[in-house]
Amino acid sequence: MxxxxxxxxxxxxxxxxxxxxxxxxxxxxxxxxxxxxxxxxxxxxxxxxxxxxxxxxxxxxxxxxxxxxxxxxxxxxxxxxxxxxxxxxxxxxRRTVFSRGAPGEDGEAQVIAANIDTVFIVTAAGADFNLRRLERYLAVVHASGAEPVILINKADLADDPDALRARASAVAGGVPVLAVSALQGEGMIRLAEFLRPGSTVALIGSSGVGKSTLLNALLPDALQETSEVRAHDGKGRHTTSVRQLFVLPGGAMVIDNPGLREIQLHSAAAGIEETFADVIELACGCRYPDCRHEGEPGCAVRAAVEEGVLPGERLMSYLRLVREAEFQAEKTVIGLKRMEKKKWKGIGAEARRFRDKGEH
Ligand SMILES: Nc1nc2c(ncn2[C@@H]2O[C@H](COP(=O)(O)OP(=O)(O)O)[C@@H](O)[C@H]2O)c(=O)[nH]1
Ligand SMILES: [Mg+2]
Ligand SMILES: [Zn+2]
Incomplete structure (x- = not known):
C-alpha cells in the first residue's frame, strides 16, 4: 500500500x-x-x-x-x-533552515534546525534586555526564512513593560513585540495567534530568560516531566540529552532552544538588510554607492545620526554585524578553497573513514 x-x-x-x-x-x-x-x-x-x-x-x-x-x-x-x-x-x-557558521567537509553549512515557521526571540525584563542582542537575533532569524516575534518575558518584574516594548519595537522593523509573563500568565493568550495547528515555533534566547518556563506553560502537565532525559554515554561522563520538539494539544509544534546561540552571522547577510531596513534606506542618499558610512564625505547615514534621526548605537550595531558577516564569509571562502584542493587530490577511503568517524 x-x-x-x-x-x-x-x-x-x-x-x-x-x-x-x-x-x-x-x-x-x-x-x-x-x-x-x-x-x-x-x-x-x-x-x-x-x-x-x-x-x-x-x-x-x-x-x-x-x-x-x-x-x-x-x-x-x-x-x-x-x-x-x-x-x-x-x-x-526543508522549508526553512538554521545553519551553523562554518561549512563542513562537504562545503555545506551544518544544519542545526529545520522547518521552523516562527521564532520567538525571548528576552526578559532586567539584565538580559539588550537592543543590540535583539538586532543580532533578528538578523539570524530573518536569514533563515522564519518569521521572528519578540517576546519580552518576566513582564511581572518590569516597572513599565510598555516602555520596554516600545524600545524593542523601535529596532524591530515591524516585527511583533509582546510583553508576557510565563510565570504569571500575563499576555500569554496572545501567543495563540502564532501557534496555529501544523505550524512550528522555536524558542531562542539567552539562558535564564524563561524559555523552558514558557514551553511548560504551553504544555499540559503530563508532557512536562518528559522534557529532560538523563543519559550516560558509556564512558562515565554525564550528558543531558534534551528532547527538543514538542507537539502542543492544539496541533502546533514547539522546538525549545535549537542551539541558535552557536550560529554565526555568515549566513545572515540578507537578514542584516531586513533588520536594518532604515539604515539601508538612508544609505540610498549617500554620495558614494559603496559608502561604508565610516566617515566618507556626503554620507547620508552619518548625517542622520548627527541630526538625531538614527540612534548612533544602532549604526554602530549595524556596522559591527556587517563586519562580522564579512569576516565569516571570508572564512567560508577559505574553507571552500581548502575543500577544492582536497577534491583535486581525491578523497580516498582513508579520508572518508576519518570523516565518518569524526561526524557526531
Ligand atoms: N518573575 C518571573 N520569573 C520567570 C518568568 N519566566 C521564567 N522565570 C524564572 O526564570 C528562571 C529561568 O527560567 P527558565 O525557563 O529555566 O529559562 P531558560 O534558560 O530560558 O529555559 C526560572 O527561575 C524561572 O522561574 C516570568 O515570567 N517571571
Ligand atoms: Mg531552558
Ligand atoms: Zn554613507
Missing part, C-alpha cells in the same frame, strides 16, 4: 509537514514511514511517527552524502520489522 491510498489526514500533516513535503514522501512506495526528528544524539535520532516516538540511526548512504538530519526535519524511515531494520533513509525538502 502506498501512502496515497491511505485515508484521512496524512501523518506528515499531523506533524506539521506541508504539501511539498507530502508530495515528496508520496514517491516512496513500500515499507516506509514518514516522521519528524525531535532530537539528535551522537549517532541516533528520536523521530516522532504517528502514535509515538522511535530512536533510530541513519543509513550509510545518507552519511556518505554528508546529509545529517536536524531537529525539525521530516524524514523517511525504512521500516522492515522482519529484519529489525528501522532507519532514516531520506530527508524531505
Amino acid at each position: 502506498t501512502s496515497r491510498e491511505q485515508p484521512g489526514p496524512s501523518p506528515l500533516r499531523n506533524l506539521g509537514g506541508n504539501e511539498v513535503q507530502e508530495a515528496a514522501f508520496a514517491r516512496y512506495a513500500g515499507p516506509y514511514l514518514a516522521g519528524r526528528v525531535s532530537s539528535r544524539h551522537r549517532t541516533a535520532f528520536d523521530v516522532l511517527i504517528p502514535g509515538g516516538s522511535v530512536r533510530v540511526g541513519m543509513s550509510g548512504a545518507l552519511r556518505r552524502l554528508g546529509r545529517a538530519p536536524a531537529v525539525g526535519d521530516f524524514v523517511v524511515l525504512l521500516d522492515q520489522p522482519e529484519t529489525g531494520t528501522r532507519m532514516i533513509v531520506d530527508i524531505l525538502p
Whole structure:
C-alpha cells in the first residue's frame, strides 16, 4: 500500500509537514514511514511517527552524502520489522533552515534546525534586555526564512513593560513585540495567534530568560516531566540529552532552544538588510554607492545620526554585524578553497573513514 491510498489526514500533516513535503514522501512506495526528528544524539535520532516516538540511526548512504538530519526535519524511515531494520533513509525538502557558521567537509553549512515557521526571540525584563542582542537575533532569524516575534518575558518584574516594548519595537522593523509573563500568565493568550495547528515555533534566547518556563506553560502537565532525559554515554561522563520538539494539544509544534546561540552571522547577510531596513534606506542618499558610512564625505547615514534621526548605537550595531558577516564569509571562502584542493587530490577511503568517524 502506498501512502496515497491511505485515508484521512496524512501523518506528515499531523506533524506539521506541508504539501511539498507530502508530495515528496508520496514517491516512496513500500515499507516506509514518514516522521519528524525531535532530537539528535551522537549517532541516533528520536523521530516522532504517528502514535509515538522511535530512536533510530541513519543509513550509510545518507552519511556518505554528508546529509545529517536536524531537529525539525521530516524524514523517511525504512521500516522492515522482519529484519529489525528501522532507519532514516531520506530527508524531505526543508522549508526553512538554521545553519551553523562554518561549512563542513562537504562545503555545506551544518544544519542545526529545520522547518521552523516562527521564532520567538525571548528576552526578559532586567539584565538580559539588550537592543543590540535583539538586532543580532533578528538578523539570524530573518536569514533563515522564519518569521521572528519578540517576546519580552518576566513582564511581572518590569516597572513599565510598555516602555520596554516600545524600545524593542523601535529596532524591530515591524516585527511583533509582546510583553508576557510565563510565570504569571500575563499576555500569554496572545501567543495563540502564532501557534496555529501544523505550524512550528522555536524558542531562542539567552539562558535564564524563561524559555523552558514558557514551553511548560504551553504544555499540559503530563508532557512536562518528559522534557529532560538523563543519559550516560558509556564512558562515565554525564550528558543531558534534551528532547527538543514538542507537539502542543492544539496541533502546533514547539522546538525549545535549537542551539541558535552557536550560529554565526555568515549566513545572515540578507537578514542584516531586513533588520536594518532604515539604515539601508538612508544609505540610498549617500554620495558614494559603496559608502561604508565610516566617515566618507556626503554620507547620508552619518548625517542622520548627527541630526538625531538614527540612534548612533544602532549604526554602530549595524556596522559591527556587517563586519562580522564579512569576516565569516571570508572564512567560508577559505574553507571552500581548502575543500577544492582536497577534491583535486581525491578523497580516498582513508579520508572518508576519518570523516565518518569524526561526524557526531
Ligand atoms: N518573575 C518571573 N520569573 C520567570 C518568568 N519566566 C521564567 N522565570 C524564572 O526564570 C528562571 C529561568 O527560567 P527558565 O525557563 O529555566 O529559562 P531558560 O534558560 O530560558 O529555559 C526560572 O527561575 C524561572 O522561574 C516570568 O515570567 N517571571
Ligand atoms: Mg531552558
Ligand atoms: Zn554613507
